[in-house]
Structures are given as structure tokens and as C-alpha cells.
Amino acid sequence: MKVVNAMLLVIGLAVMFTIPLWADQGILFIAGLVLVEVVFALSWNLLFGFTGLASFGHAAFFAIGAYLCGYALRAGFEAPFLLLILAAGAAGAVAAVLTGTVLLRRTTGIHLAIFTLALAEVLRILVGYSTALGREDGLASIPRPTLGLGFTSFDLTSGEAYYWFLCIAVAAIAGFLWLIAHGPFGRILVSIRQDAERTAFMGINVPAYRLAAFTISGATSGMAGALYAPWAQIVTPESAHWLHSTQPMLASLLGGAQSFWGPVVGTVLFSIINYSTRNLVGLSELVIGAILLVIVLAAPSGVVGLVRELRRQVSRHGSPVKNGAEGQAESKGKLAQEAA
Numbered sequence: 225m226k227v228v229n230a231m232l233l234v235i236g237l238a239v240m241f242t243i244p245l246w247a248d249q250g251i252l253f254i255a256g257l258v259l260v261e262v263v264f265a266l267s268w269n270l271l272f273g274f275t276g277l278a279s280f281g282h283a284a285f286f287a288i289g290a291y292l293c294g295y296a297l298r299a300g301f302e303a304p305f306l307l308l309i310l311a312a313g314a315a316g317a318v319a320a321v322l323t324g325t326v327l328l329r330r331t332t333g334i335h336l337a338i339f340t341l342a343l344a345e346v347l348r349i350l351v352g353y354s355t356a357l358g359r360e361d362g363l364a365s366i367p368r369p370t371l372g373l374g375f376t377s378f379d380l381t382s383g384e385a386y387y388w389f390l391c392i393a394v395a396a397i398a399g400f401l402w403l404i405a406h407g408p409f410g411r412i413l414v415s416i417r418q419d420a421e422r423t424a425f426m427g428i429n430v431p432a433y434r435l436a437a438f439t440i441s442g443a444t445s446g447m448a449g450a451l452y453a454p455w456a457q458i459v460t461p462e463s464a465h466w467l468h469s470t471q472p473m474l475a476s477l478l479g480g481a482q483s484f485w486g487p488v489v490g491t492v493l494f495s496i497i498n499y500s501t502r503n504l505v506g507l508s509e510l511v512i513g514a515i516l517l518v519i520v521l522a523a524p525s526g527v528v529g530l531v532r533e534l535r536r537q538v539s540r541h542g543s544p545v546k547n548g549a550e551g552q553a554e555s556k557g558k559l560a561q562e563a564a
Contacts, residue, residue, distance in 0.1 A: 233485075241391050244384040253455075256387050258495045259394045260452045261471060265487035266401050267444035268472035273481035274405055275437040276417030277328075278337040280469055281344025285316040285442040287464035289449030291351065294363040294459040305369040305380070309393070309450045316446020317439050324438035328431060341466055348464040362460030366453050386455060393451055397444055398488075404440065405484050413437055478519060480526025489527050493519075 243255045264286055271277045289312030296308050303311075327339050352360050368386050371378040380386040404410055415423045416430055424430045453459050462468065471494070472487065479490025497515055501508040523530035 237391075237395065241388070244387055249383065252383055252387060254495065254499060256383075256390055256455045257452075258491060259390045260448050260455065261475065261491050261495070262488050263394055263397050263448040263451070264445055265472040265475040265491050266398055266484075267441045267448065269476045269481055269484075269487045270401060270405065270413075270444075271437055271441045272473075273476060273483075273486070274410060274413040274417060275434060276420075277332065277434060277438065278334070279340040279441075280337040280466065280473075281340035281342070282441070282445055282472060283464050283466070283468035284340070284344035284347045285319055285445035286449040286452070286468065287344075287347065287351070287459070287461075288315050288319055289313065289446030290453045290459045290463050291357055291363065291449075292446075293450035294366045294453035295357065297366050297369060297454060298363055304372050306371070308369075309447055312450030313443040313447040316449070317443035319446075320439045320442025321435070323442075324435045328434050328438065341469070344464050344466060344469060348461045351464065352461045358460075360461060362458055362462075363453075364458045366457045366459065368454045368457070380454070390451060390455065397447060401440075401444060402484060409433075409436075474516065476526075478516060478526060480523075480528035480530075482525060483528040483532075486526050486528045493527065 240255065240259070244252055247255070264282075267285075268279065268282050271279055271282075292312045292315050293308050296303060296311075301308075323340065323343060327336055331339060351357050357363060368381045371380055371389065378385065378389070380389050405413075412423070412428055412433055416428070416433060420430050449459075449463065452463075471491075475490035475494055476487045477490065478493055479488065480486030494516075497512055498508075501511045504511055519527070525533070
């Protein structure tokens with residue numbers, strides 16, 4: 225099963241990386257947005273799927289990174305682009321620490337989600353009144369940067385060049401989140417989601433781990449915003465809107481919040497559905513909502529969970545029933561493999 229998953233991952237990466245070679249500019253632009261939203265969805269799901277915390281205003285961290293990077297590029301700051309991305313991540317982390325330190329001590333669950341939604345809306349309104357940030361019109365005509373690496377540099381001003389940079393940057397951030405989610409830190413987050421009281425009884429500092437997960441999620445969301453600004457070449461207050469915060473939620477629920485790759489699958493499927501219904505003027509939202517409702521009802525654990533269940537059923541009915549110690553040992557081996 226791991227070999228199949230690795231092959232699917234390699235095929236998916238190859239398809240995304242070769243899009244500039246065969247697709248037009250419209251599809252290329254959408255593919256770049258999908259890559260950015262993949263990072264955004266993975267960062268949100270680190271909170272929800274692994275830690276059990278819901279944030280309805282996660283777009284605020286995305287907007288912080290997007291505005292920081294967009295403003296610096298427009299102002300012509302002589303700073304390396306990679307440093308700007310890291311600075312956007314640091315800004316998102318600081319905002320997450322300040323928010324999490326106040327909120328996580330006093331509330332969790334739906335109350336935390338509502339408070340984060342309120343804070344994101346406050347940020348959106350403040351940005352809309354800021355003259356330096358373009359008010360409601362936002363920051364337009366954001367130039368694409370040149371990537372300097374030591375004694376050489378790469379021109380990212382063309383759409384194809386910046387898209388390939390997006391592929392590499394998104395793969396790096398996703399790999400970083402994968403290592404966190406599948407390491408000891410991620411296993412502790414899962415135990416907190418399953419039973420916070422028992423985890424605390426084992427000597428784990430639950431509030432500290434929740435705050436750390438909130439900080440990492442905010443940092444990677446800010447980095448996603450920094451990648452988005454030069455790609456779209458415009459950042460508006462709508463990037464902090466609550467509707468933008470729903471995108472990683474829908475992607476995670478659609479793909480499967482209990483799986484690391486679920487948000488990736490959900491983001492791609494959601495983008496395909498949205499693109500396929502673009503010509504249904506006045507009906508696209510209704511059609512998208514109906515399709516998502518059917519998928520969520522048919523697969524409560526998401527598309528990835530449905531595929532896993534189908535594999536389990538095929539494996540169960542395709543092999544002879546074994547009894548005794550041999551059957552129990554095989555069952556335990558399968559459970560351990562799935563957990564890994």
C-alpha cells in the first residue's frame with residue numbers, strides 16, 4: 225500500500241510539474257492557485273485533523289503573509305525573496321502565538337473557532353481602511369521577484385518560471401509538515417485530539433503542544449500567502465475574508481481530515497469541480513454545493529477514507545478467511561501498517 229501511495233504521489237507531482245509544457249495560461253494560473261491552497265489546507269488540517277482544534281478565521285494568517293510579501297515587493301525592498309517568505313512565516317507565527325496564547329487558555333472547540341473568525345474579520349476591516357495597503361482595492365501590480373542563490377540568480381518574472389518555483393516551494397513546505405505530522409510531535413498531537421485528559425495524565429503539556437501546533441499552522445499559512453502575492457500579483461482584503469477561511473475546511477472534509485494527504489486531494493477535487501462549473505452562470509454555487517454534499521454524505525471520512533475502506537473490503541473478500549493465531553497476527557499486522 226505504501227508503494228502504491230508513493231507511486232501516486234510521484235505521478236501527481238510529475239503532472240503538476242509539467243503543466244506549463246502543455247496547458248494554456250488560464251489553466252496554468254489555476255494550477256498555481258491550487259498549489260498555494262494545498263499549503264493553506266495542509267496548515268489548517270494540522271490543527272483540525274491532528275490536534276482537534278478548529279479555526280474559522282485562518283485566512284487572517286494567510287493575509288498577513290500575502291500583504292507583507294506584496295508590500296515589500298511593490299516597495300522594492302532589497303531583500304532576497306526566500307527571506308521574504310521566511311519573514312511572512314515568522315509574521316504568521318507571531319500572530320498565531322499572540323492569538324493562541326490568549327484564546328487557547330480560555331476556550332477550545334466552537335468557541336475558539338468563532339473567536340478566530342471574529343479576529344480575521346477585524347483584520348479584514350482594518351486592512352480595508354489602511355491607505356498604505358490600498359484600502360478595499362488592495363495592493364495591485366505586485367512584481368514577481370528574482371530568486372538569488374549565492375553567486376547565481378533565477379528570473380521568476382515569467383509565469384512558467386514562477387510556477388516551477390511554486391512547485392518546489394510547495395513540495396518543501398508539504399514535506400516539512402509531513403515530517404512533523406508523522407514524527408513524535410505529530411503522534412502527540414493525535415493523542416491530544418483523541419483524549420486530551422489522558423494525554424495530560426501521561427505528563428504531556430497539552431496547552432504547550434496545542435500552542436506549538438497553532439504556531440506552526442499560522443507560520444505555514446503566512447508562507448502560503450507570501451507565495452500567493454507574486455503569483456496573483458494582487459492582494460485584497462478578501463484574502464482575509466471568512467469565505468477564504470472555508471476553503472481549507474472544505475478541502476479537508478472533502479479529501480479526509482484524518483489523512484495527511486486528504487486536504488491535497490480535496491483541494492484538487494474542489495478546484496476541478498469549481499472549474500468544470502464555471503460556465504453555469506447563477507447555478508455554479510448550487511451545483512458545487514450539491515456535489516460537495518453528496519460526496520460528504522457518501523464518504524463521511526473523505527475521499528481518502530473511502531478509498532482506504534474500499535481497499536480494506538477488497539483485501540478482506542479477496543483473501544481466504546484465516547482462523548486462530550495466524551489470522552490474529554495478520555490482522556494486527558494490517559492495523560499496524562495502516563496506522564503507520
